[in-house]
Structures are given as structure tokens and as C-alpha cells.
Amino acid sequence: MLARPGPDAGEVAWDNYLHLRDNPAGVTEELWQHDGGCGSWLVVTRDTVSHVISKVEMAADVKRAMQAAS
């Protein structure tokens, strides 16, 4: 999950967002789409070493929670 910088955030911020990665070997949060089913966007917590999925949330719910928190 990456926070999108504002349009005028500059080259370094956009490079960070678009290209540079922590590339973790372990637990990571990603945006997935249930392409072969209902089309929902999901926030999936997944281990990149074991492929174990430990948590799945509706992206819309996560977004609402983020907006409520900010």
C-alpha cells in the first residue's frame, strides 16, 4: 500500500512512489482485484516468502477508515 503524492510533490516524491520499493521478504500489504469474480478491490496482507494470506479487507472500507482517521 503506497500513499500517492500530490501532483506538485516533485521528482523525488514521485520516484519514491512510482519506482522505488522496500521489496520486503515477509509480510506486506497490497491492493488486489478479484478479477475472476465480483471485481472488488481488496487490501490483502500477504507473506511474500510463504504466500500465506493473513488478512483481507475491502479497499473501500480501508479508505473510509483512513479518511475517518485523518
Place this chain on the structure above:
Amino acid sequence: MRFSGWRVLREGLTGNKGWAPHWRDPEPKAEYDAVIIGGGGHGLSTAYYLAKNHGMTNIAVLEKGYLGGGNVGRNTTIVRANYGQQGNSEFYSHSLKLWEGLEEDLNYNAMHSARGIINLFHSDGQRDAFARRGNMMINQGDDAELLDREGVRHLLPYLDFDNIRFPVYGGLLHRRGGTARHDAVAWGYARGADQRGVDLIQQCEVTGINIENGVVKGVQTTRGAIRAKKVGIVVAGRSGQVAAMAGMRLPIESHVLQAFVTEGLKPVIDHVVSFGMGHFYISQSDKGGLVFGGDLDFYASYASRGNMPMMEHVMEAGMTLMPMIGKAKVLRSWGGIMDMTPDGSPIIDKTDTEGLFIDCGWCYGGFKAVPGSGFSFAHLMATGNHHAPAAKFRLDRFRTGAGLMDEEATGAQHNLH
């Protein structure tokens, strides 16, 4: 120990008692002029060319597992020079020329086989695209021939030419492309480096990179600290983690790529063949197994194994193109961790830390690059100057947007290549 036909004959007659280990197993020294992190194809070729071309022999390769245990021993061994973008074209062209003299140079049988690669096309639009690619290859000084349907039928009579959805229209033939025995390439470079005095240190994981005032001083390893004036990071799928030891974030995501092999069969597929309408390519190994693969699974992974959807896609594509392989039994499948860059092209560059260099981002195509990458990276590490054929593989091209090499024209963003 030199290999020759005479030597093989003599050993055969005397019970094969005269063969010696191909390289030493030295203890790490306290200090080297340069250390290479990673004993895969690229790390070993870098060490070889540092010693051979630049006389740097007080150097070491540090490998956390065993030599050749990474992607260099997990790939589908295709060697070619059919890239279309400036930057890639001249690099792979140089690398293919090195392949062509490799076995004599290393005195090692890497089973390099220029059996020809045929990329099939299945529509008029694809024909035009391949004609253009062929012209680019010829402009670069490499070989390409556009085959029509009958030309393909002559070489590959077993294809399903009249497939109802994806009939075969023709193919682009690259005669100098082919395959090589992957682990022999690693062993050949390892032996050549060792013979020139390079210490190849296995079971030695780098756990930290020592930097003082912006200058690299050496590395921490599971076998103790090692001082070095220059350090090269050449760790393929693990690039992100090793670079993090130097405080760097890379434009790299690690993804899994799968491959498959069947039981051994009599010779039936004489070339490397790729399907133009799905992710499938195939060749036959000298042991007789059909070796084939497709595309990435398309999610970040360090698992060295993939999942069923890509497996199913690859098998379906194979059956669509050449139904005859349906009777062969798949013996094994496996995966390797690929260092994917946003534009699908590699990086050979200096870093912001003086004396620290990086060679990574080979994506799913770094086997063919083993000779060229080692040659160019050694040049950079030894002289501080970029080697002409690899001069465009810059680390900062994503930030600036200048000099991106997006072969597939899908955009220079992660997850698109």
C-alpha cells in the same frame, strides 16, 4: 588442469582417477581489493573479467549458498540477441559475441548450442511488428530472417498451423540464438576466476555493508568482517535486501517466474520456439526433457515456487501451439526470484556510496547476459567508467525519465513487464 579430447580419452582409459576439483575452497582473507556479493552467473563472470581483463586478482566472490545455486541454475537457458531498444541492443549483441567464444576462452564445455530461435506470429499486425524487430536486429549487426508459413512448416512441421483461433502466419528466425547448459556456465566462470587467483567463498552470507563518510570500507558476513576497497552487489532477486544494507531503495520488485520440464524424449524439438498469442516458449534439453515456461506469476514473491493459474496458462498455450506434447509427462516445475525493474531493463551502475557498485534488474532475461554483464560490470568496477555497450543501464533513469528501455512498450511501471 586443462580439458581436451585427449584428456577425456586418457581419463576414460585410466578409470577417471586424474580429475581434480575445479576450484579451491579458501578461507576468507581479512582484506581484498574488491569483493563481489553473489556467486551467481553475473557475480562469477564479473570476477572472471576483473581478473582476466583488468588484472585484479586480489578479489573474492562471497556466496551465501553454493556457486550456481540461484537463478543461474534455474533458468530455461535461452541465449539470444534480438532486442529492439537502443541500450539493450548493443549490450545483448556484445554478450552474444562473448558467448560465441566462451567455451574456448574458458576451456570449458558450456554446451552452447546455436540451434536457432523462432518467434511465431499469428496475425498481419504481428508480422509487421516482427519484420520491424528483425530489421532492428540486422541494423545492430545481428541476424534475423522473416519466415512465411511454409518456411516455418519446413522447420517446425509439428505445429497446429490451422488452429482455429491462432493460425500460424510465420516466424522470425534468429539463427545465432539458442541455449547453453546453465550450471556449466557458472562452473566455467568459477573455474576460470579461481585459476586466476580469485577466492570463491561459499556459505558466506553478507549481512552488512560498512560505509564511512560516504565511502565503502568492506562487508560484514557470517564468516566475519572483510575489508574491501570496492564492493559489487550482484545478487539478482535479493538485490533489494542487500542494497538496503547500504541504505538504498531500488527500483526493483522481486517476482516469481516458473519453468517446467518433462520426462526425457527422443529428439523432437530442434529449436527454441515461442508462441505469439500466449505465454509459452519451449526447447529440448540434451538429456531429452522438454523445457518450457511462460510469464511471471505477477505478484511480489520470494517463494521460489509459483501457483496454478500461470501453470495452467502455460500448459494451455503449449497445447494450442503443438498438441503433440500433450502426451509427455511433466516431471518437475520450479520457480526463481526475478529482480524486476519498472521498464524491464537492467541496471549496471555506480551508487551514491564511493566504491560501491550495483549490477541488477535482469528480470527474466539475465542468463543470456551473463558474459556481457560480467564484462561490462568489471570494466565499471575497475576503471570507474561505464563500458560502452552497457552505458545506458543507469540507476537514475526512472527518476529522470531519460533513457528508459521499455522493450514491450507497456510503460515504465512495476507489474507491467
